[in-house]
Amino acid sequence: MGTLIKNGTVVSAESSAKLDVLIEGETIAAVGQGLNEAGHTVVDATGLLVIPGGIDVHTHLDMPFGGTTSADDYTTGTQAAAVGGTTTVIDFALQNQSSTLKEALEIWLKKSDGKACVDFSLHMAVTNLHGTNGEETLNEMEEMTKAGISSFKLFMAYPNVLMINDELMFRVMEKAASLNALCCIHAENGSAIDVVVARMAAEGKTEPHWHALSRDPKAEAEATHRAIALADMTGAAVYIVHLSNEYALDALEHMQARGARALAETCTQYLVLSLEEQMPGKSWEEAKFVFTPPLREKRHQEPLWKALADGSITVVSTDHCPFTMEQKALGRDDFRKIPNGGPGVENRMQILWHFGVNAGRITPEQFVALSSTNPAKIFGMGGQKGRIAAGLDADVVLWDPNKEYTLQAATQRMGNDYNLFEGWTVKGNAAKVFSRGELVVDNETQPGAFLGATGRGRFVKRECNAGGFA
Numbered sequence: 001m002g003t004l005i006k007n008g009t010v011v012s013a014e015s016s017a018k019l020d021v022l023i024e025g026e027t028i029a030a031v032g033q034g035l036n037e038a039g040h041t042v043v044d045a046t047g048l049l050v051i052p053g054g055i056d057v058h059t060h061l062d063m064p065f066g067g068t069t070s071a072d073d074y075t076t077g078t079q080a081a082a083v084g085g086t087t088t089v090i091d092f093a094l095q096n097q098s099s100t101l102k103e104a105l106e107i108w109l110k111k112s113d114g115k116a117c118v119d120f121s122l123h124m125a126v127t128n129l130h131g132t133n134g135e136e137t138l139n140e141m142e143e144m145t146k147a148g149i150s151s152f153k154l155f156m157a158y159p160n161v162l163m164i165n166d167e168l169m170f171r172v173m174e175k176a177a178s179l180n181a182l183c184c185i186h187a188e189n190g191s192a193i194d195v196v197v198a199r200m201a202a203e204g205k206t207e208p209h210w211h212a213l214s215r216d217p218k219a220e221a222e223a224t225h226r227a228i229a230l231a232d233m234t235g236a237a238v239y240i241v242h243l244s245n246e247y248a249l250d251a252l253e254h255m256q257a258r259g260a261r262a263l264a265e266t267c268t269q270y271l272v273l274s275l276e277e278q279m280p281g282k283s284w285e286e287a288k289f290v291f292t293p294p295l296r297e298k299r300h301q302e303p304l305w306k307a308l309a310d311g312s313i314t315v316v317s318t319d320h321c322p323f324t325m326e327q328k329a330l331g332r333d334d335f336r337k338i339p340n341g342g343p344g345v346e347n348r349m350q351i352l353w354h355f356g357v358n359a360g361r362i363t364p365e366q367f368v369a370l371s372s373t374n375p376a377k378i379f380g381m382g383g384q385k386g387r388i389a390a391g392l393d394a395d396v397v398l399w400d401p402n403k404e405y406t407l408q409a410a411t412q413r414m415g416n417d418y419n420l421f422e423g424w425t426v427k428g429n430a431a432k433v434f435s436r437g438e439l440v441v442d443n444e445t446q447p448g449a450f451l452g453a454t455g456r457g458r459f460v461k462r463e464c465n466a467g468g469f470a
């Protein structure tokens with residue numbers, strides 16, 4: 001007794017075909033033509049695409065930042081993901097500089113315990129090394145990989161809080177190379193940026209607009225090149241998170257062309273929002289768009305789209321880290337105190353489909369690759385998720401390419417009180433969402449509702465595969 005999805009078009013990263021999909025229990029049991037209906041519940045997917053559930057590899061749920069905590073916990077955040085067609089997220093556990101990786105992992109597993117509603121995994125952010133030559137922490141990295149954490153995050157920004165120096169980065173990369181783990185890099189030159197930030201503050205330039213101007217695209221490009229060059233020296237595979245502009249893209253492609261094992265993601269906000277349009281410097285409301293890297297000039301958007309089509313950038317994520325306007329008001333008089341981050345996990349698939357596929361910039365197959373198949377493969381869970389294939393988890397989305405949908409805070413499931421794309425109408429949305437075989441969202445009959453039990457999401461252990469290069 002299973003669920004048989006009939007009459008839909010199954011889209012993979014390579015091709016599309018009219019195929020039936022049989023779900024039995026938590027698993028995809030069969031994919032093929034004319035599968036026997038006998039004994040199964042039939043779901044008619046006429047006019048719909050059958051795609052693997054989205055995977056957002058960059059979220060910050062229940063994350064402390066600047067004296068407050070992001071406005072989605074594991075329950076609301078993963079439900080918002082599901083409503084938008086995303087069935088797996090990879091969140092970040094953050095090492096406190098004075099603590100161990102093990103302590104950080106315990107804290108984040110506790111945050112998610114009994115709360116996650118779809119499957120999730122964790123990257124581990126390394127912010128300090130303990131012991132002689134960092135040995136204690138470096139040895140802990142190996143323990144982390146045994147616990148299923150195959151990617152380590154390093155911040156080249158936020159001095160004194162999260163930023164690591166080049167020595168520490170190099171040591172972590174050497175260790176990651178020996179473990180076949182992936183290094184994820186927040187690439188911005190935090191030291192240079194802080195000089196600019198301090199000068200702006202001294203000159204009374206305190207509105208949100210200045211936050212964006214204080215973080216030059218070239219500070220990102222410089223750090224992108226440095227991270228990839230150092231990783232290449234150690235033999236580590238490296239993944240640049242939230243790449244936002246053409247200069248950084250140049251740095252990435254330059255090193256890729258020379259054989260570096262370098263990957264990158266960009267985020268929906270950098271593809272469709274801009275400094276000119278969202279942050280012209282006219283109001284406090286622009287605090288909505290204070291995140292790092294900041295919004296860039298509009299001219300950076302098309303190169304990013306082109307990189308998605310060409311394959312130099314292989315993942316689209318969100319850096320989902322929502323705050324309410326009340327939380328943002330911590331920096332009402334000083335942009336340095338505005339909590340950094342914006343909402344996005346619920347709208348990633350819609351934005352990528354509408355402005356990517358509908359606009360002719362990417363194909364439906366590339367949409368599947370960028371939103372699910374590549375993230376699964378790069379982050380070491382391609383044997384479990386990211387494709388519609390027998391034996392994999394039945395994370396399946398029935399995608400309606402013709403459904404019009406208006407993005408707005410009033411109806412969103414995300415926990416904050418604004419939407420980055422407020423009032424935009426897009427075409428293309430998740431109709432039904434299955435997470436490990438369970439129908440958890442049915443936007444056709446109960447729009448925006450999460451139908452599964454709270455806490456049903458499971459931690460996904462990931463393999464060390466050097467970002468798919470190994």
Ligand SMILES: [Zn+2]
Nearest residue numbers: 058060319321
């Ligand atoms: Zn982030």
